[in-house]
Amino acid sequence: MATRTTDPLITATSVSDAIRVAVPEKGLRQNLRAVGVVWQRELLRFRGDRLRAITSLIQPVLFLFVLGTGLSSLASAGMPPGVSFKTFIFPGVLAMSVLFTAIFSAASIVWDREFGFLREMLVAPVSRSAIVIGKCLGGATVATFQGIVILALAGFAGVPYDPILFLTVIGELLLLSFTLTAFGVMMAARITQIQAFMALTQMLVMPLFFLSGALYPLNRLPAWLSVLTRIDPLTYIVDPMRHAVFSHLNVSPAATAVLSPGVTWDGWVVPIGLSLGMVAVMGAVLLGVAIAEFSKTE
Amino acid sequence: MSDPVISVTDLVKRYGEVPAVRGVSFEVAAGETFGFLGPNGAGKSTTIKILCTLANPTSGSARVAGHDVVAERDTVRRNIGLVFQETTLDNYLTGEQNLRFHADLYGVPKAQVEPRLRQVLEMVNLWDRRKSVAGTYSGGMKRRLEIARGLLHAPRVLFLDEPTVGLDPQTRSSIWEYITDLKSREDITIFLTTHYMDEAENCDRIAIVDGGRIVAMDTPENLKASVGKDRVQISTADDAAVIGELKDQFGIEAAIHENLVTFNVEAGEQFVPRLFTGLTKQIRSVSVARPSLDDVFMSYTGKTIRDAEATATDRNRARVMQMRGRG
Numbered sequence: 001m002a003t004r005t006t007d008p009l010i011t012a013t014s015v016s017d018a019i020r021v022a023v024p025e026k027g028l029r030q031n032l033r034a035v036g037v038v039w040q041r042e043l044l045r046f047r048g049d050r051l052r053a054i055t056s057l058i059q060p061v062l063f064l065f066v067l068g069t070g071l072s073s074l075a076s077a078g079m080p081p082g083v084s085f086k087t088f089i090f091p092g093v094l095a096m097s098v099l100f101t102a103i104f105s106a107a108s109i110v111w112d113r114e115f116g117f118l119r120e121m122l123v124a125p126v127s128r129s130a131i132v133i134g135k136c137l138g139g140a141t142v143a144t145f146q147g148i149v150i151l152a153l154a155g156f157a158g159v160p161y162d163p164i165l166f167l168t169v170i171g172e173l174l175l176l177s178f179t180l181t182a183f184g185v186m187m188a189a190r191i192t193q194i195q196a197f198m199a200l201t202q203m204l205v206m207p208l209f210f211l212s213g214a215l216y217p218l219n220r221l222p223a224w225l226s227v228l229t230r231i232d233p234l235t236y237i238v239d240p241m242r243h244a245v246f247s248h249l250n251v252s253p254a255a256t257a258v259l260s261p262g263v264t265w266d267g268w269v270v271p272i273g274l275s276l277g278m279v280a281v282m283g284a285v286l287l288g289v290a291i292a293e294f295s296k297t298e
Numbered sequence: 299m300s301d302p303v304i305s306v307t308d309l310v311k312r313y314g315e316v317p318a319v320r321g322v323s324f325e326v327a328a329g330e331t332f333g334f335l336g337p338n339g340a341g342k343s344t345t346i347k348i349l350c351t352l353a354n355p356t357s358g359s360a361r362v363a364g365h366d367v368v369a370e371r372d373t374v375r376r377n378i379g380l381v382f383q384e385t386t387l388d389n390y391l392t393g394e395q396n397l398r399f400h401a402d403l404y405g406v407p408k409a410q411v412e413p414r415l416r417q418v419l420e421m422v423n424l425w426d427r428r429k430s431v432a433g434t435y436s437g438g439m440k441r442r443l444e445i446a447r448g449l450l451h452a453p454r455v456l457f458l459d460e461p462t463v464g465l466d467p468q469t470r471s472s473i474w475e476y477i478t479d480l481k482s483r484e485d486i487t488i489f490l491t492t493h494y495m496d497e498a499e500n501c502d503r504i505a506i507v508d509g510g511r512i513v514a515m516d517t518p519e520n521l522k523a524s525v526g527k528d529r530v531q532i533s534t535a536d537d538a539a540v541i542g543e544l545k546d547q548f549g550i551e552a553a554i555h556e557n558l559v560t561f562n563v564e565a566g567e568q569f570v571p572r573l574f575t576g577l578t579k580q581i582r583s584v585s586v587a588r589p590s591l592d593d594v595f596m597s598y599t600g601k602t603i604r605d606a607e608a609t610a611t612d613r614n615r616a617r618v619m620q621m622r623g624r625g
Contacts, residue, residue: 034403041391117388125375
């Protein structure tokens with residue numbers, strides 16, 4: 001105890017001075033600060049968890065290099081000349097790289113609840129929406145970062161290092177990550193057990209991925225599969241990314257028409273802008289639901 | 299006399315059909331240490347949740363630091379510090395990072411974060427360990443860090459929900475040293491819940507709660523004085539016979555609590571020799587105790603706090619079974 005009384009700082013600043021923390025800021029500024037700190041915590045947590053960062057990259061790398069290479073010889077029969085199968089699946093692999101990270105980021109809410117930290121956030125004098133938005137932005141940032149790591153491997157997949165292409169794809173990854181995190185956070189509001197959350201995630205993520213056209217072109221599919229791919233929200237982000245990649249490749253229009261035909265609704269090609277818009281609207285709606293869920297009081 | 303810092307009027311909280319708090323009213327003055335004493339399931343945690351704006355009352359009202367807990371939720375939140383029963387730290391962040399997170403979340407002005415951070419960490423003797431990850435802290439250190447965090451934004455009221463539950467006796471008493479020390483340094487009101495009698499002794503005033511109601515409220519001294527009698531507990535060869543003899547010979551109503559024949563009598567020590575001459579059955583041991591808060595609890599509720607806890611646990615278990623049955 002002696003150390004405390006002799007401490008110059010404490011004796012210099014009398015109790016009332018340092019302790020009378022002025023009335024804290026209110027309103028928008030305070031809420032923005034809260035968004036910032038929740039976001040920052042996600043990054044700190046991610047930085048501290050290298051194992052998660054590495055393990056979540058294993059799956060996309062396996063798909064790109066092992067599956068991609070392994071199927072190349074088989075697929076090359078059906079591929080237009082000059083395009084490798086790895087190039088074709090690259091956008092899908094990018095989507096996959098953010099898929100797990102984004103949803104696992106949201107899963108941390110379930111952990112936070114289990115270890116009590118969620119309560120620390122929920123009793124703070126800030127709007128619950130600030131907390132949910134901070135969480136979604138944090139998850140989106142971390143997941144996009146994972147996507148960028150895979151994006152850095154573009155050369156191995158025959159995709160050119162073009163700044164415009166990279167910026168487009170990063171923007172699209174960010175949009176996807178945000179929507180996915182919002183979806184995860186919405187689920188985490190209801191599901192309080194980590195096992196249940198993980199099981200549900202496993203159940204949803206693989207079908208989402210396989211139905212998104214990440215591994216095959218969306219045309220010339222049997223009717224049932226064609227319908228399912230059009231229902232899968234992930235389709236509407238994989239397609240714009242593939243479109244971006246193919247517009248920066250040196251391939252014939254015929255090859256592009258085969259491999260990146262765009263999403264069609266009964267023959268009508270859905271414009272890229274509409275695809276991205278739908279994903280954005282979905283993200284906003286999921287975010288809204290998540291905020292509503294977390295704003296409830298007993 | 300200034301306005302009360304906490305004022306609660308006819309507070310009721312029901313979860314579905316199940317009442318947790320059944321009409322509670324009290325006031326806490328500025329600078330007071332006020333304790334809610336009662337067994338688990340008495341409604342302590344529910345009351346604290348309402349005061350902290352984590353739950354809305356079914357009816358009645360509560361004001362904390364001059365603001366309504368429902369209508370002015372955020373203002374109330376800015377004025378209170380919370381330490382919950384279970385830890386609410388981020389075990390992956392350092393002690394310091396945990397506090398910085400809190401400072402940002404509570405909008406502590408940036409210029410004041412550094413000095414205040416240091417002050418609260420030194421107050422709980424964790425300044426040297428601030429760079430360690432909270433997950434590596436011991437139970438007592440975690441609790442201290444939480445107290446520091448609860449104080450960081452200089453709240454007017456600090457809520458401590460079972461502040462020492464799950465800690466060893468030595469750590470418990472050291473936590474109380476910090477709380478006492480804190481009272482001497484800061485202009486703060488403390489509201490705490492506990493089911494430890496000895497802990498309640500540290501409060502200026504306590505409310506004894508049972509079954510969602512306040513059954514008594516006063517200073518610990520006055521409450522104990524109100525009981526007046528000493529508690530005598532005896533272990534005998536034949537409890538039933540002894541209880542009968544006590545009634546016949548001395549006119550004393552005794553009952554079995556914690557497997558011992560228990561009764562209250564004035565001037566207990568002088569009574570013991572008479573007890574030996576008066577009873578025919580063998581007495582194995584005798585203990586006489588001055589009135590404690592346990593006796594206060596018993597005289598108001600007719601049971602010891604441990605008995606109450608056992609029945610509360612049974613009740614909760616029955617409730618869970620019932621809910622499962624329904625589902």
